[in-house]
Amino acid sequence: MDWNSFWEGSKTLPTYALMIRAVILYIALIIATRLMGHRQVGILSGHNYLVAAGIVSLAATRMLNSESSITSGIVIIFVYAFVNVFLSYLDIKWPRAIDRHATILMKGGIILRENMLDCHITIDNLLGQLRLKGAHNLSEIDTVILEPYGKINVIKKPEALPLTRKQMNLPHKISAIPTILVYDGKIEEKNLHSLGLDHDWLMTKLREKGNINLKHVFLAMLESDGTVYMSM
Template identity: 75%
Template sequence: MEWKSFWEGSKDLSTLALVIRAIILYIALIVATRMMGHRQVGILSGHNYLVAAGIVSLAAVRMVSPESSLISGIVIVFVYAGVNVLLSYLDTKWPRGIDRQPTVLMQGGRLLKANLLDCHVTLDNLLGQLRLKGAHNLSEIDTIVLEPYGKISVVKKPEALPVTRKQMNLPQQPAALPTILIYDGVIDEVNLHQLGLDHKWLLTKLGEQGITSPQDVFLVMLETNGTVYISV
């Protein structure tokens, strides 16, 4: 393998050389993404989106074109990443100067037509986003805000909000996450003991479903409301 052609590109590169170039470029993309942090993964602003689109386009060209320079591709990837990190830093210092601002699309239960037109949001777009938020009736909504990253936030009217345990004077339950007890036939001993449970309790729960052995179960999960979810 001729290293100059490998790094600078050549139409005579072998398949092995193309594979190695693609692996190197992929690793560079991973490092650059790590450098840009969680903000880039979420694409929270306009410049984050442009960097992501630019890097993906650049990587695709370098991966499929043997005549393109691998070195220049890697340099551009990290230049893009550096510019993105700089703009993200400036965005935290002067958000009004770098990024877009939230736009109110509904206030006091009334749609703001001028803001909808300014943001190019159609009624179908808006209703689709609301359905994804579980808000199906405009009459139940007080405020809608279009966030800078393209998603909407919804504030429902007080009378449309669900009743909470506090409002019903019920005892509060500690916040928790569902816990896996068995996965693919293997008991998670750490989770089981952290919950203060034992094999006897677990086998009893399995027996209630007609299951005699943990090896016959794909997933057992203890949910936050105390329900034991079992999937064979």
Template identity: 70%
Template sequence: MDWKSFMEGGKHLSIFALSLRAIILYIALIIATRMMGHRQVGIISGHNYLVAAGIVSLAAIRMINPESSLTAGLIIVFAYAGVNILLSYFDIKWPNVIDRKPVILMKDGILLKRSLFDSHVTLDNLLGQLRLKGAHNLSEIDTVVLEPYGKISVIKKLEALPLTRKQMNLPPKPVALPTILIYNGKIDENNLHQMGLDSTWLKKKLGEKGITDSKDVFLAMLEANGTVYISV
């Protein structure tokens, strides 16, 4: 293999060389994304979005065009990542300088027309976002905020909020993540023991569902309220 053509590009690269270049670029993208951390994955600011779009476009061009320089592509990918990390640091230190501020679109149940115009949010856009939040009636909403990352936060009026267990004088329900006991027919012994349970208890629970062999179970989970969810 001609390594100079491989790195700098050439018209007659083999399928193996093209595949290897694509793999190298893909691994570089993974490393760069890991370097940038969760902020990049969540795309929670404008510069995060630009970096993501730029890196993906750059990598796609290098993967498709055999005459493009792989070396230059790798340099630009990590340069993009470095600039994004720097901007993210500045964003934490001086958020009002680097990124946008949240914009209040509704306050005390009144739509702020100037804020809607300045943010380029149409009424259809706003109503669609509110429906996704489960807020179908404007009369039930107290405050609407357009967050810097483009999402909308909704605060409903007190009379429109659902009753809580505390308001109904009911005991609180335990809140915890469900624990996987069986996945794809295999019992997770560590999770079972951490919950203070054993295989006898699990077999009893499976027997209540008419299941005699754990290998027939695709997924079994112990939920916070003590319910065992079983899917075969």
């Protein structure tokens, strides 16, 4: 195989060469995504979205077109990534100058029509997003905020909020992150010890669930309320 044609593209590239080019580009995408950090994956601002769309489009073109240069594709992918990191840095320093800011769509139970027009949000868009948040009645809502990354946050009126344990004068309930204790028949020793538990306690809980053979347990997890979940 001609390596110059492999990197710069050719009509006569064999199938295995196209497969290798696709793998290289995919690895480059993974590395670029790691460089851009969690923000790129979890919080998409305007420039984050443009970079993500541009990189994916570029990689797809290079993967499908055997005549395209994979070298230039990799260079552009990393240039996009570093530009995105730089803009994210500027966004932290001067958020109002680089990215959008949060916009109030409803305040005091009143829909702010001008803000909705500025954000190009229709009443159907708003109602659909509110339903996804479990807010079906506008009369129960005090404030609606459109966040810079496109998500809607809802603040209900005090009388529409559910009762809390504090309001009911109930004792404080300790909550914790659900933790895996057994996976595929093997005890997660680190997790077990971090909770201050031992093998005797674990086996007692498993016996309460009707199991005495650890090898048959696919998943055992300590849930936030102290319950042990087990699946065979």
